[in-house]
Amino acid sequence: MARVTRFAPSPTGPLHLGHAYAALVAAERGDRFLLRIEDIDQARCRWAYEVAIYQDLGWLGLRWEVPVLHQSARLPLYQAALDRLAAQGLTYHCTCSRGDIRAALSAPQEGAPMIGPDGPIYPGTCRDKGLTEGAVRLNMARAMARLGEVAYLETGTDPGTHRFDAARMSHEIGDVVLARRDIGTSYHLAVVVDDAAQGITEVTRGADLAPATPLHVLLQQLLGLPTPIYHHHRLIRDSQGKRLAKRDDARALAKYRAEGATPADICRMVGL
Numbered sequence: 001m002a003r004v005t006r007f008a009p010s011p012t013g014p015l016h017l018g019h020a021y022a023a024l025v026a027a028e029r030g031d032r033f034l035l036r037i038e039d040i041d042q043a044r045c046r047w048a049y050e051v052a053i054y055q056d057l058g059w060l061g062l063r064w065e066v067p068v069l070h071q072s073a074r075l076p077l078y079q080a081a082l083d084r085l086a087a088q089g090l091t092y093h094c095t096c097s098r099g100d101i102r103a104a105l106s107a108p109q110e111g112a113p114m115i116g117p118d119g120p121i122y123p124g125t126c127r128d129k130g131l132t133e134g135a136v137r138l139n140m141a142r143a144m145a146r147l148g149e150v151a152y153l154e155t156g157t158d159p160g161t162h163r164f165d166a167a168r169m170s171h172e173i174g175d176v177v178l179a180r181r182d183i184g185t186s187y188h189l190a191v192v193v194d195d196a197a198q199g200i201t202e203v204t205r206g207a208d209l210a211p212a213t214p215l216h217v218l219l220q221q222l223l224g225l226p227t228p229i230y231h232h233h234r235l236i237r238d239s240q241g242k243r244l245a246k247r248d249d250a251r252a253l254a255k256y257r258a259e260g261a262t263p264a265d266i267c268r269m270v271g272l
């Protein structure tokens, strides 16, 4: 079976060495290599950054299939997936602000609050309120009562079959937001719908996203979508060991290029 991989940047800043590494790993591991522009958060995305993504990847010598998928054009599909989960009774509305959640979590309780893929595990304040507006959250306990377990194969960091039972999913992920009030979807929902739509067989991405993977597999199962293989790769760090963030413009690929670096230099810098 042809291996289909993808690189899925958000056009919210210039690509840096970490992105170059992610794109090169994805392209190298795929018989077919696809590109997806993750631009659901239109307030933060810029067309100029998207153009720069094409320039940088082309300069690195990468070629991808066209047309490129844009998440901003797919909001009705994310809504349909959300409706499907809602119809199964697996979601609820939530009007908590970040401050509300912080306050609820600072109330006396046993142990420190657990941190999930999106921050502190939601304490469930709105779960049984029957609200009809606000953000949409996943009811994790109900979802896991249906599935029992989620499992997936990891071939990158920490390789093997990873299994998560209901207790672990509630403890480590909890009732995450599936649709933000402002954009009507979330990274998690969009990535799951799109990986399936693009026929991705192997998701390659940074190890920082590994904690979200059990959630993605859970959503795939609830939506009747296939689960790809996951290949989380190491993160590229600066000389102080700090993870490169998009704001680190000093390390933008375009800057290295302007200073005369070649694609081979970039490969060397990221250890390829």
Ligand code: GLU
Binding pocket: 008, 009, 010, 038, 191, 204, 205, 206, 209
């Ligand atoms: N859009 C995400 C990012 O720029 C990557 C998402 C993914 O690979 O699943 O970090």
